[in-house]
C-alpha cells in the first residue's frame with residue numbers, strides 16, 4: 471500500500487533564558503519541567519499514533535531543543551519511533567550556538583538528526599548584545615565548527631535583520647562570515663517588534679526603521695545569492711538541493727502533525743492547535759487516559775483551503791502551477807480570482823507566465839499586499 475506522507479513537528483518549550491524580543495511559546499528551563507514535557511510527549515504521541523501515514527520529515531523546534539542532551543534526545547526519538555512509521559528523509563533540530571559539549575552533538579547525530587538549524591542571528595557582537603543573545607560571534611563560530619566536525623551534512627543559519635542601530639557594515643560582516651562558513655541554507659528574518667515585550671524599551675531609545683529594514687533585506691538577499699544561496703521562499707535561501715523539506719510541506723499545503731504545547735497540526739481537512747501552556751497541555755494528557763490537549767479543532771472549509779493553499783504557494787519564488795492547482799483543488803484560479811489577479815497584475819505585484827502564477831522577484835517585500843487580496 472502506498473502510504474500518504476506527513477511531516478512531524480515537535481515543540482520543545484524551554485530556553486536557557488528568554489530573549490527580550492521573543493514572542494514564541496517558551497519558558498526558562500528547569501530540570502523537572504523537561505521530565506514533564508517528555509511524559510506529555512509520550513502520552514500525546516501514543517494518543518496520535520497512526521500506521522496510516524509515513525512520517526518522512528521530522529522537525530524539533532522551540533524554544534531551544536538543543537538543550538536536549540544525548541539521553542533526552544535518544545528518549546525523544548524512541549518515543550516517536552514507538553508510535554509512528556518513521557521513514558525520514560530529513561530530521562531537523564533547531565540549535566542555539568551556545569552548546570560547548572561535543573557529547574551533545576554526538577548524541578543528536580546518533581539519534582538521527584541530519585540537519586541543524588542554528589539560530590546565529592548575526593556575526594556582529596554588538597547586534598547579538600542588543601538582541602540579548604547569550605553568546606558571542608566567536609562562540610557561534612566554534613559551535614558551527616563542532617557541528618561540521620560531528621558530521622552534520624546540512625547546516626542552516628537563522629539571521630536577523632532590521633535590528634535597531636544595525637549598520638550596513640555589520641550586515642557586510644555577517645555576509646562575509648556566511649561566505650566563509652558555507653551553510654547549505656539560510657533563513658533571513660526581519661525583526662518584529664511585538665508590543666508588551668521587554669524589547670520595547672530598546673525600540674523606544676532606538677526606533678525601528680522600516681525603510682532601513684527593506685534596504686537590509688535587499689543587501690542580504692543579493693549577498694546570499696552571490697554566495698550561491700538561491701532564494702526559494704520569501705525568507706529562505708538554499709544551495710541547490712538544500713531546501714528544507716519539512717518547511718516545504720507547509721508551503722505546498724501538505725499534511726503535518728504537531729506535538730507539544732502550542733504545536734499546530736493540519737492533517738487532511740482538519741486543523742487544530744494544542745493548548746499553549748506546558749502545564750495545561752501536560753495535565754490534559756496526564757495518565758495517558760485520552761484527555762484532549764487540543765483547542766481550536768475544526769474542519770477546514772474547502773473555500774478556506776483553496777485561499778490558504780494559494781497564499782502559501784505564492785510564498786515560493788517559483789509560485790504555483792495553475793494546472794496543478796486545478797487538478798488538486800478543482801478550482802480554476804483565473805476564473806475564481808480573476809478580478810484579484812487582474813488588479814495585482816496591473817499593480818505589478820503578480821505575474822502570470824503561462825501555467826505559473828508568481829510574485830515578481832523584486833516585490834517579495836510587498837507580498838502581504840498580495841496575500842490580503844486572497845484572504
Ligand code: SF4
Nearest residue numbers: 485488489492532533
Ligand atoms: S532562544 Fe529563540 S525561542 Fe528562546 S527565547 Fe530566544 S528567540 Fe525565543
